[in-house]
């Protein structure tokens with residue numbers, strides 16, 4: 513059996529003449545957290561829907577632990593929290609989770625047991641008998657996550673689990689994801705536009721643009737590949753330092769510092785220190801910028817335009 517828990521081979525999804533996902537291939541290793549990022553309309557949700565089998569690819573194939581996409585066996589190991597969840601109007605939280613559990617193949621008793629324990633785990637006890645359709649956005653997202661976990665899946669697909677949430681709820685959801693991954697060795701594919709948050713949970717970044725895969729790397733490899741040699745410097749007179757270095761480097765003013773881009777970081781460091789010394793300035797900060805997921809994203813998309 514393959515070492516990968518999800519394999520997508522040349523998946524294409526067309527809606528009429530429009531190609532939403534274009535010859536997309538991907539392999540996911542078990543126990544890792546993958547972030548899938550890309551602009552609005554890039555094809556993230558469509559890809560997840562194809563993994564779940566709720567959308568059929570126009571061409572290409574895929575499998576989940578060797579099982580065909582959309583098969584009962586594949587769905588048994590997958591948990592899915594979609595971008596938008598529609599809740600049944602008249603169901604309360606316990607009823608909804610129980611019902612979703614039975615749909616996932618649990619017996620009535622098992623589903624009730626699991627629903628009760630997830631309600632405790634997700635801090636929803638006070639709301640257990642209230643109608644989910646009346647819940648706040650944050651509570652609905654929690655219920656959607658709980659629902660994805662009802663049958664103890666091995667692989668979780670989370671489509672923008674923190675969208676429209678306040679900072680506290682976002683943190684709560686991310687902490688939950690983090691602890692689930694640690695406790696259960698889950699494989700997670702998570703989409704989000706909040707890249708500063710995403711980079712705190714993912715091992716691996718998958719980038720998609722116009723339905724095409726444009727990056728599939730571990731965060732560390734991607735950072736290394738796109739590393740540009742950017743030095744962040746701050747001294748007691750940034751304006752003067754800027755003037756002294758201007759013209760020799762690609763340099764920009766940032767809040768409280770200046771950012772200098774170079775191919776030879778060590779030579780630049782020496783030059784900066786020398787300039788600071790010669791002009792009797794006081795050095796406050798000098799460090800190489802770590803490439804954030806935000807910057808990585810920007811650079812990869814800019815590279816696409818060229």
Ligand SMILES: Nc1ncnc2c1ncn2[C@@H]1O[C@H](COP(=O)(O)OP(=O)(O)OP(=O)(O)O)[C@@H](O)[C@H]1O
Nearest residue numbers: 527531532550551552553554555556557558559595
């Ligand atoms: N059922 C559909 N019929 C026609 N076009 C669709 C359908 N579903 C998605 N699309 C189109 O396919 C493209 C990809 O959509 P998708 O929802 O996968 O993007 P996304 O990457 O999830 O975007 P977002 O970040 O906004 O959630 C979009 O242009 C969208 O309008």
Ligand SMILES: [Mg+2]
Nearest residue numbers: 556557558595
């Ligand atoms: Mg989407």
